[in-house]
Amino acid sequence: MSTLNAAMVYDDILLQTTSLQIVFIIFYIIVFLLGISGNLLVVYVVLRKKAMQSTTNINIANLATSDIMMGLFAIPFTPLTFFMESWIFGEFLCALLPMTMCILVYVSTLSCTVIAVLRYFAIVYPLKPKIGRCTCFVIVVFIWTLSTAISWPLGYFRKTIIVNDTVICRKTWPNEQSRQSFTFTNMILQYLIPCSIIIYCYVQISLALDRRSKSRVVRNSTDSEREQREIQRKRRTNKMMIYVVTIFVVCWMPLNLFHIISDFHQTYSPYYSLIFFIAHLVAMSSTIYNPFIYAFMSEKFKTEFKDLLRCQQFCE
Template sequence: MDLPSLTTLAVSTSTNTSVNNTLLPSATDVPDFLIERTWLKAMLISLYCIIFTLGCTGNCLVVYVVIRNKSMQTITNIFITNLAISDVMMCLLAVPFTPLSGLLQNWVFGEALCHIVPMTLGVSVHVSTLTSTAIAIDRYFVIVHPFKPRMKVFMCLLLIVSIWIISVSISLPLAIYQKVSWVQHEDAFICHEEWPKDTARQFFTVTSLILQYIVPCSIITFCYTKVSMKLHIRARTRIGTGTRTANRDELEMKRKRRTNKMLIAMVAIFVVCWLPLNLTHLTIEYKKKLPEGRYFLFVFFIAHVIAMSSTIYNPFLYAWMNENFKKEFKQVIPCLFRGGSGHLNGNASQYTTVDTQNTLVNRSPPKDRNGCGNETKALYDKEQGKVKLSVDNADT
């Protein structure tokens, strides 16, 4: 992803100065097409408010659902939780500061946030793409090479820590080369990038684009292509000798297909949402001069809104395409609003995951008047032929 552009534009006041005097048009070149149109500003602010609200609540709900239920803590779901955390971080920092600094035409948040906001935004986007790549690689080994040892939870957590360390390291220049400047003729402060050389900035731009967009997308495309081919081959082959075994394998195949469709949709949404903002920056970075400067601020905000909207789609995608997330959401939401109108019926929820070692089935009994209940877990070990039961309180 082209982070220098994103963070430079996201925290600068865009129309009243330029980055290194070359990237953005000056105030004398840009009539206030956006600033003078109150209805347009109101529309953009409303969109940002919707993104902020849905992005924070939806992704926090995803994190809570995975943390509260051990049966949801699969390798894929742990990676999904990491994605949700990075999206929350983006909502808290990128979404509010961008419209405020751009529409106010003044950076009023101080020197510290001028360094923190762009770096945090860069970290968030890097974490999202690297985590999506890790998910794709994990699915590749699970489906294409099913007899190889699966990734353990400890290794998954270690990989997530590594992703954050790498993301912070790559994004560090975004904090180092930020500064707050006073523009006297505009009577305003600006937060902008100031690199020692233009070549250094361009090198960082191209490197970021390769490491965070081209390489991950290539790996993800390869992994999911191989996964789809493998699932297609399996679908044409009769699996299992008995009727019950065949039915079980068919259900498992459908579940894996649905999961992979959801993961592919996640990646596709991310790539499509961030494409306009990347193209906007590439135009600025290499053309140096904007052909339609009077519309630039408006075009930038539209591209930025589309990019930020990528944070709100995933929770809806999980609820739509993943039965376990859907059932957990239905349980959790009434618990968060006890005494409200939301109330679940008495049907038991069931989650099933199948691997070569054991089968885990979670059953929840009828809910109490608050829509919450106890959770019963049954673990069947095929090797020992035993069933272990445990009861957890959903309120704890």
Template sequence: MDENNYTFPEMENMMQDVITSIPAVKAFFYCLYITIFATGICGNVLVCYVVFRNKSMHTVTNIFIANLALSDILLCTFAVPFTPLYLFMHEWVFGAILCHLVPYAQGVSVYISAFTLMSIAIDRFFVIIHPFKPRLQLKYSLLIIVFIWVAAGLLTLPYGIFMDLVPGKDGRPYCDEGWPHDSFRKAFGFTTSVMQFVIPFLIITYCYFRVCCKLRDRARFKPGANSQRKMEMEWERTRRLNRMLISMVLIFGVSWLPLNVHNLVVDFYIPASSWAYLNGFFFLSHAIAMSSTCYNPFLYAWLNENFRKEFKTVLPFLNESRVCQFCDATRAREENEPDEENPQPGCSSQPPVEHRERATSVKYFTETDSVRMKINQKDMGTAV
């Protein structure tokens, strides 16, 4: 085994996995990746559009969300189409430039997503835990985003440099890593997993744990009767936003955990490259990781009223359904938690207008007849 091409026999064994030779399996993964690509691109482009088109959406959290959508678009563009085609075709036919660019863009995108989620968690931590301190300004959030992109590009740079085309035994080219020493590859793989996954999630977990504890303590506090409803509404909006952000983190973590486990096993346990179903496990873990680009737009539309309204403005067909079909507990709370005295428009429990008018008319005539009867009886008594 040549020192510079130490990984190509492993890649060749991976290419010969029986999983990729089954037509039904190929068709399944082709359909899956096409769905992920179309949904991820359309959904995240829509998120970026509604954030950038409306100045009222230019908040710190929404700017970070738009940056997360941009990283998902980058991931969909480079990771979703090229990786399955490469493994199914059993050779790299996209040229030397894309051999460096595609893996590099994938690594950059994952770093951007992880660091952006971490920035959102830190921002929510200071907003909830230290509410009287000045909030992060929009211009500084843009500087943070620039720093995230630069840091992601620099941290992934070795990966892009040491990717190269290597010839296989059958003469077909493979796009594979060509590190000078095996220890460099292992060190870079371990460091990448820690920087992309472990450290951000430790910070995110700590921030949201403190936020949840703070909101729980607030819920126990009983303010005065006049301000109780307003404070409860504000806390409910904060809890909904935090539920959305925590859900984003959980989706990202669950989606990327299998692929990180696969990469660590392959890096540190060389015999794993000869496992019969390693390629099948890689395909499943990679598809799950790529599917993380599809969930966030649906999550925004479900848990965030501002995004839902903007989506309806851009996509008018979302307004075709009747309002009453969506009057569940979540929507009721989002519409200022209406009660019996202030029913939600479109879902009113009051009778129709014509029925109310009819009931009022009956009551009026009945009372009028009663008064008239009393007057007549009085007149008759006077006459007698």
């Protein structure tokens, strides 16, 4: 997903401008440090206490895990390979890294979709049995398995080749139609279908909470006040997850549009790499926002983060 599709060319504006390269490297380092540290904190907080291991939080931890791996795989290798103007990591990593990027994006979108669907059934149909932690972990394994199965063509059709005495890693699809079909299908499976499901679920959840809130106000009892507080808590969680999904879609949309346009209209421009890296950096920045959203919008995460920081200060 995140490696360049075309061979390196020497009139590229980004290759010729050292100051631009330095700016990109600085931004990549910032995103790497914030993304890794923030998401490690989220995973640790969820694993630390059983009380934090709700179905939503388990999937949030899975989402954070994919962001950590995104930071480890995508952020260093993509700019490093470009600025070195050759592929030095061998045939195996040439196939593995693009496939891994695709897997991680699927894990993120499917995790967001699962969270929305589970919350939909828990809130819209509250009398139905809720799934347990074991079932939730099975779902996490299924997400990774399905993501790998869908993404394998990116690894299978990725090879190292020599162009002008330079080793590059590029896609070797059997024909243009198969390459374009995979790109188009990816867009549908990664974004259009999950986003449609997520939007439907959160709209129905909002409507259900509004109906429940109005019915509790009419009753006007002590129990009703407690239920109102619970409804407000669910609304905050709902809003939090909507922000998470919105930021993910907004950040990754430019890179996906870039891939679609470049796959269907293969015309080279000196600004090709500059546009790619802007879109890629925006996509990678999606790894840094979620921990801040949890800290500001989830009372449980906020409390756990504060406790962890207080413990760290005390230990020092």
